[in-house]
Amino acid sequence: VDVFYTESHLLHNPQEELEYGKIIPFHETPDRISNAVDALVRSRSLSFNLTSPTDFGLEPIRAVHSDDYIEYLRHAHAEWTNYVGGDPTRGVTPDIWAIRHISGPRAKPPPSPDAQTSLPRSVREGYARARMGWYISDGQTVIMEKSWQAIYSAAQCALSGAEYLVKLNSASSPPKDDNPVTSLALCRPPGHHAFRDVGAGYCFINNIAVAAQHLIDRHGARVAILDVDFHHGNGTQSIFYDRSNPLFVSLHAQWDFPHYTGHEDETGTGEGEGFTINRPLAREDCHGKDGEEHYHATLNTLIHSHVVPYNPTFLLVSLGVDTFHLDPVGGLGLTTPGFRLIGASIRAGVKLVEAATKRRVPTLFVLEGGYGVDDMGENISEVMRGYVN
Ligand code: SP5
Ligand code: ZN
Incomplete structure (x- = not known):
């Protein structure tokens, strides 16, 4: 086999x-x-x-998953370390989650904190925290610095x-x-x-x-x-x-x-x-x-x-x-x-x-x-x- x-x-x-x-x-x-x-x-x-x-x-991954999600997975650990103040050795361990069916149609995926560097630091921190709970739905699905390479x-x-x-x-x-x-x-x-x-x-x-x-x-x-x-x-x-x-x-x-x-x-x-x-x-x-x-x-x-x-x-x-x-x-x-x-x-x-x-x-x-x-x-x-x- x-x-x-x-x-x-x-x-x-x-x-x-x-x-x-x-x-x-x-x-x-x-x-x-x-x-x-x-x-x-x-x-x-x-x-x-x-x-x-x-x-x-x-390409075959993009045929199933959204681009914003893939981008998040690639940058999640850096966002966690740079903006959330997370422990890099523990990795992204979300403890907030977007309950999308409650948040309703007005809920929006938070933008990348790296995209708009002119925004105040506190806003960008807010984006990073919101993103981990938007894209990951529990605290078992932990992202480490090089996880993307393994995932890919x-x-x-x-x-x-x-x-x-x-x-x-x-x-x-x-x-x-x-x-x-x-x-x-x-x-x-x-x-x-x-x-x-x-x-x-x-x-x-x-x-x-x-x-x-x-x-x-x-x-x-x-x-x-x-x-x-x-x-x-x-x-x-x-x-x-x-x-x-x-x-x-x-x-x-x-x-x-x-x-x-x-x-x-x-x-x-x-x-x-x-x-x-x-x-x-x-x-x-x-x-x-x-x-x-x-x-x-x-x-x-x-x-x-x-x-x-x-x-x-x-x-x-x-x-x-x-x-x-x-x-x-x-x-x-x-x-x-x-x-x-x-x-x-x-x-x-x-x-x-x-x-x-x-x-x-x-x-x-x-x-x-x-x-x-x-x-x-x-x-x-x-x-x-x-x-x-
Ligand atoms: C791919 C896959 O099998 N994912 C499973 C994720 C389940 N996570 C486990 C959650 C809690 C399990 N606790 C078990 C303790 C029993 N003693
Ligand atoms: Zn299983």
């Missing part, structure tokens, strides 16, 4: 996050990826080839994984064998809580949305996104809510972060009606052996009732392994063999689409959450093993 990965993620190194009023050690740590890479390389059951991403530039590179990993599948698919078309066409993007920071112009839940750029949009724009793809992270992929949902391509399907824990979305009655709007599918699971229903079976049964139903009938030409999986029963942030009762089953269920669905359409369905796995640094490598590896076997 080809894996897209870069050490640039190390540049995103917050030490602490604000969690329900307490400052705690940052969960979304560099060793998540470092340990996962070690585990993949050591894996005896499957061979993983690590590849550095290609640089596709800013993570999106390039997802794009590279997608582009690699396009190449592989056209090289082997029509396919003679039954070999899976798949790749894995080890993105850090993750992406599925990132909106068009708001970051949240450790996410800044929505890596999977950028890859999906690129496949649609450049390759005329019909994309299905299956999100199996513990948390609802609210950013991805929001970006594509009024569209019929991509399809967005999410299976997640009920009433946990991001707290307000992911209910079954969120099904899309306008042209997108019916192309967003949510299945929230109660945590109590997912513990123990029966619980794990319940999880897999629900996942299978989603794949067979929604992903397969959509006949996607590409499948993108938001792969969070924070559903692992020992995960310190999530935890939905899944065991390591359960991750292998997730991969196998996805592959079974893909094979049905391939049989119906006589075309391969290249499948890109994009890493989202997973915080149990000792286990996540093995769990990721098991998903891939389940998929390719």
Whole structure:
């Protein structure tokens, strides 16, 4: 399995996050990826080839995110240090947030404090404070001095994984064998809580949305996104809510972060009606052996009732392994063999689409959450093993 990965993620190194009023050690740590890479390389059951991403530039990111938001991410740390008086070693840790639906249509994105140097210092300070709460919606999504480089590179990993599948698919078309066409993007920071112009839940750029949009724009793809992270992929949902391509399907824990979305009655709007599918699971229903079976049964139903009938030409999986029963942030009762089953269920669905359409369905796995640094490598590896076997 080809894996897209870069050490640039190390540049995103917050030490602490604000969690329900307490400052705690940052969960979304560099060793998540470092340990996962070690585990993949050591894996005896499957061979993983690590590849550095290609640089596709800013354009595919701008196809999903607004220019003012991208500019903010690039300058946030300098604004924090220069105007807010923030501790540069702690990084931008917002504790004010624009509640946009309350602020209403009169609320405006605050301008950059660097744009108008003739304004009084106090006004520019005000802009900088307002901006951190406008563009970031919680205190976990911390921006360090060099975070942008990691954020940008993570999106390039997802794009590279997608582009690699396009190449592989056209090289082997029509396919003679039954070999899976798949790749894995080890993105850090993750992406599925990132909106068009708001970051949240450790996410800044929505890596999977950028890859999906690129496949649609450049390759005329019909994309299905299956999100199996513990948390609802609210950013991805929001970006594509009024569209019929991509399809967005999410299976997640009920009433946990991001707290307000992911209910079954969120099904899309306008042209997108019916192309967003949510299945929230109660945590109590997912513990123990029966619980794990319940999880897999629900996942299978989603794949067979929604992903397969959509006949996607590409499948993108938001792969969070924070559903692992020992995960310190999530935890939905899944065991390591359960991750292998997730991969196998996805592959079974893909094979049905391939049989119906006589075309391969290249499948890109994009890493989202997973915080149990000792286990996540093995769990990721098991998903891939389940998929390719
Ligand atoms: C990409 C992703 O998985 N983002 C998730 C962000 C969730 N942040 C966690 C918030 C609070 C978690 N507290 C867990 C403590 C349980 N002991
Ligand atoms: Zn998650």
